[in-house]
Amino acid sequence: MYLGFSAITPPPSSQDARETLLEFPDNKLLIDLCGEFDRNLARIEQALSVHILRRGNQLAVVGAPEAQAQAAAVVQHLYQRLEAQKPIETGDIDAALRATELGGTTSFEDQLEMFAKGQYEIRTRKKQVEPRTEAQKAYVRNLFENEMAFGIGPAGTGKTYLAVAVGVTMLISGEVDKILLSRPAVEAGERLGFLPGDMKDKVDPYMQPLYDALNDFLPQKQLAKLMEDKRIEIAPLAFMRGRTLSNAFVVLDEAQNATTMQMKMFLTRLGQGSRMVITGDRSQVDLPRGMPSGLADAERILDGVEGISFNYFTSKDVVRHHLVAKIINAYEKAEG
Structure with missing residues (x-):
């Protein structure tokens, strides 16, 4: 599975079952997304039992399919925070994890829409x-x-x-x-x-x-x-x-x-x-x-x-x- 923030060519289908690949257009924001010594990624890895590998301006999420999807959603949410010039703190990572929790009553899209409207800021x-x-x-x-x-x-x-x-x-x-x-x-x-x-x-x-x-x-x-x-x-x-x-x-x-x-x-x-x-x-x-x-x-x-x-x-x-x-x-x- 391939997700990205710019137009790209999808990888071979054989890769889909093994990893989710995300591409980020702004390398500086990607550095902030990863955090010092990749601590933000480590927090997501620990919570969801996945591995997140950095390849240039791409992140590859490896793990169970459902965990891959949730981790990808969390990473995208955090990147969009940075695009909106909002910092990432540990609590923001935990909030994104809760928002994308499988089976939750509130979808990830609903949470993004709420923040975008500024209703609860x-x-x-x-x-x-x-x-x-x-x-x-x-x-x-x-x-x-x-x-x-x-x-x-x-x-x-x-x-x-x-x-x-x-x-x-x-x-x-x-x-x-x-x-x-x-x-x-x-x-x-x-x-x-x-x-x-x-x-x-x-x-x-x-x-x-x-x-x-x-x-x-x-x-x-x-x-x-x-x-x-x-x-x-x-x-x-x-x-x-x-x-x-x-x-x-x-x-x-x-x-x-x-x-x-x-x-x-x-x-x-x-x-x-x-x-x-x-x-x-x-x-x-x-x-x-x-x-x-x-x-x-x-x-x-x-x-x-x-x-x-x-x-x-x-x-x-x-x-x-x-x-x-x-x-x-x-x-x-x-x-x-």
Whole structure:
């Protein structure tokens, strides 16, 4: 089988059963496609049990016929990303592998069409963010369409990261006046004792993941200025009491560690022109034994309320290191 990006003469039919041959017109893009020391190709080879051989401006994919076809589709998708001047990262390779998975509900062509239309691209000051799984795409769509959205699932599925990216986009475009990020200040299974410093010094360790996400999307000087002007705030959940949050994009992270009363208090802070996102992982509750999670209560009480969306993630949506999904699956299996 012979696939290419320019008019060429097909090879003999005897070769078809052994390999898929692809030709690329731009050798510089082909170098970027292969990656340093061919690491991008190695990632595809490992995932699909194929061999990809470089011959000048051609790549030959050797393996089982179905695996050849999927590998060829992945390589073509990544090359088209480069043609569109988009970089290739490990997560993009994994996304292409998922998009071309045999028997999947979404075809490779559908994914390309979606990206081409820019329906699910989140543009921030520093980078462009693309949801990489069907659950993430639905989540991002609901973040834009609903005034209140829940994102529930295991660590590493992009719940908070995508929410902050959407918030930065809405702030930049003027749809909201400020961003407010909050977390319950609950220790994760260990007692850290009294922390030194002023109030900011005491709460910053709990808020660090939110700072990390913001630093990914905004230049440091601009972020510092926005925080100085209080257009971006990061505060513990306890500081939300008594506030009315208007024209703001509000994110409550680690919501499984909010009590029922805290959750009700937070949800009723929603003001005119605001959006609210609540993210959490039901498997990582750090509240004292016997104290119910406000996230679980909110799921039960608010189910079916118009204008509120619930999005759920699984280990298949993990976009961190590939071992994270395996770890989550192992723990879920052990628990039940």
